[in-house]
Each structure stands twice: as structure tokens, then as C-alpha cells.
Amino acid sequence: MYAAASSTNLAKLDVASLAMCRGLAQNATKRVVAVSTLQRAKAGETLFTEGDEADGIYEVVSGMLRLYKLLPDGRRQITGFLSAGQILGLAPRGIHSYSAEAVNDVSLCRYPRVGLDRLIDEVPSLARRLLAVASHELGTAQNQMLLLGRKAAAEKVASFLLLMADQQGNGDDLAVPMSRGDIADYLGLTTETVSRTFTKLKTLGLIGLPTPNRVQIRDRDQLEDFAIGQNEAES
Amino acid sequence: MYAAASSTNLAKLDVASLAMCRGLAQNATKRVVAVSTLQRAKAGETLFTEGDEADGIYEVVSGMLRLYKLLPDGRRQITGFLSAGQILGLAPRGIHSYSAEAVNDVSLCRYPRVGLDRLIDEVPSLARRLLAVASHELGTAQNQMLLLGRKAAAEKVASFLLLMADQQGNGDDLAVPMSRGDIADYLGLTTETVSRTFTKLKTLGLIGLPTPNRVQIRDRDQLEDFAIGQNEAES
DNA sequence: CGCAAACTTGATGTTGCTCAAGCTAGGTGG
């Protein structure tokens, strides 16, 4: 059931690029890297499951993860899609409060709890860094609550596309590696509604859909208006 | 527009009870208390608004706060109701990402950023404590996303009541100081739906409503089943 | 080229929203 993830050291990885170490002194970076290991997971594999013991935190190096929670009857809420540079696994009481799966092939950097705990006490800037990460995630979560609780379907999908575009930073051409069902479970919709809304945004000329897994943002301004309910013309 | 909050030192407050200092050594507690001030806000007053500079963090000492975000057209999502012992104001980039208002009369403990930043570097256990707070809030936020995205109205209301009961710890008799409109904006519903659902839960015998602002939990087990969609009998 | 999974599109259904009208309780002033 779990990822038979391979684990190696980080000899080859450009440690300067690790998000975990952003803002840390070179000396601190070295110590953080020393406790870390590289890990891989194939598309669809589970990294950990809600309720598992959290024995460390992870940073996505490449690929994309989905984090989610389930209700007993199988309803799923995806709480985030994580790509390179994002950190996961900060868990209160040492128990994961969500599950993590690979959307596509993923490589990760793992920071075991034991090593990290000691480092936090010895390297205050690392504690500061982790606090910044957690605060940022908290802000993201609040935005998502606003989306889930108060936005209409079209506003949700528009917001999602802009979020993905921001995350990728590749201008207005973006990869959508996850399925329509994943997107639906992220936005509190159904597969069908997501699909219909994509079609509608395409028909309105706001986006292009060269393939189902690729989206071009054609009118970012109007899409941004759409995302916050400021679309003047209803259609 | 803002709270004309009074500010005094903490001479009279039982510092041992501050959530901020839980798990800290006596020496560390003293240093934290030294930088803190007591502050009050009357019902309805605004503590800070989304976009304001975050010049410190707060701990609720008594009363209840609501945190919320707005869309340009006025739609509101309440992201949390905070009561005694809860901490708010951890903000990335020093800007509040939500607004905070007093539901009823509130007293708070304020920890100015300047003093706190230095303490974090000098007291590793404080950094650890703040990280735990942030992680816990993150878990709460993920539960709320599951609620907002995937639960039906009755499940949302049942979850809300159990959450309030947990927060208050007063057994099965709980105060509901916020309005139906506040509850609606917390659960992604309307005032009318919240009201109807309260009535329905009362009719089913799961709760009692002696007054609109007081709820008795009459059948906690069934309410818990309801909250996660395991209510065998639909009615 | 064939097959299965994912996506799209259509028809119908249901939940919760909107609009509208009473009801209740708490606070105020006569």
C-alpha cells in the first residue's frame, strides 16, 4: 500500500535550492542537509496516510503531491496540491492529520523528526523558517476556506487555475497533471461540474485547452475578476 | 473603526494559565510575560483588519473572537471562532491575512512582534511552542476544509456544535454567543438553513434549545454520527 | 490498432438559496 520509495543521500542535489534552507546561514544549511535523505514515489503511490505516525517532514523536489482527508463513507477533500519547494508533514502530536499521494512521479527530500528536533533548538533561524512555512500554509488554508464556503463553481475553477499558474510560474501556459476528479475534490465540486466549467471558460475565451492536462490562460485579467466574483457580464 | 482597547500590564493575571507559555520553563515564562500587555475589546469591535500590519500576536484570555475574510461583494467566510487559550495573529510577511472582531466582550494578551522575535531566537522552547500552535491550527483548518467542501448542511451544523462543546469543555451544555448569521458564514450556509437545521436537530431529539444562544447536547453519540455522515436513519 | 480510463455532454433530480412574512426577546422610554 505504501510507496516503496527509494532513499539515497543528497550528494547530487543542489542544496542551495532547498526551500527548507531559504534564509539560513551556510553553516545551518549544511547541518540541515546532513540529516536529510532523498526519496522518490511513483504516480499514485501513497507517501503516508492520515493517522500514521509522523516521523519527519518532507519537501517536494519535483513532481506533484495531493494531500487529502476522507470521510468514513469515502467522500474526499483534497486540502492541497504541492509542487517543488513546498513543505509538508508538520504535524501536531506527531500524527499525520491527512494523507499524501503522488499525483505524478515525485522526488522528495525527507527530514527525519529526530534530527530536526535537535536542530530546531540549536539553529533558531530554522525554527523561524518553519514558523514562516506554517504561517504561510495557514494563510493558504484560509483562502481555501473562503473558496470552499463562499465561491460559486465558476469562481472556484478560475481561482484554481490562477493558483496553479502562480505555483508554476510558467507564465500563462500551465500543466494540470491531476485528474478532473482530483480538481473536483479540491474545490468541493463534482467531476462533471469541473468539466462543464472548463468548457464554459474556454467558450468565453478566457482559457484554452490544447489537451485535458494543459491549460492556457488567455485573459488573465478577466479570469482574476471571475475568481473573486467581479465578472460584470453573466452568461 | 478599531477597538479603543485598553492596555495594562498583566500584574493581576495568572500567568501560569497563559496558553502561550504552556510547556515553557519558569524562566522562559517570565520573559514572555515581561513583553506582554493586557488588552480589552467590546462586543462587535474590530481588533485588526485583513491587510493591516501585524505588529504582534494575541492570546484570547476571555470572551470570543471571530476571524474572517471577505470577498469584494461582501460575501464573508468566518475561518474560526476563538475562545480562551487560543492564539491568533501569526502572519506571514507581517501582514494580517484575515480580520478579527469581538463576538462578545473580550480580553486578550498581546505579545508585540519586536519583543517576541528576539525571544524566539533566545528561547528555543518558545519557537517550538509557536510551531505547535501553528501546526494545530493547520490541522483545524484542514478539518474545516473537509467540512466546507464535502459535508451536507446537517453534518456541518452537528460538527459545529461538537466543536463548540470541545472548545468549551463544559460537558453537554454550551453557550453559543455568536449569531445564526455568524454560524452560517462559518459553515458556508445561510442564516435560514442554519436555523432550519437547528430546529431539525431539536425535533430529532439530538439537541435542546432553551434559548437561541444556548444549546444542550442530548444525544452526543448520534450527533457525532451525524457529523460524519453516519446517521443510519434519514428523515 | 484496440482497450480502458478519463473526459465531456445531456437529462433529470435535490439540496440549500432567495425572497417574504411572522415571531420572539431584550432594551428603552414614557
Next chain:
DNA sequence: CCACCTAGCTTGAGCAACATCAAGTTTGCG
């Protein structure tokens, strides 16, 4: 002390948005 008045709560009727159910269609992989 009581009547009023207002804000908040409740209840009802109709409706709209999104879900559900059901075919088709496309895509990507073997």
C-alpha cells in the same frame, strides 16, 4: 411597570445551482 420597537430568529414557498445518473467521446498506452 408596561408598551413599544428593533434586531435577530424562525418558518414557508418557489427557485436555481449543482449533483446525480446516463450515454457518448477522446486520449493515451500497450
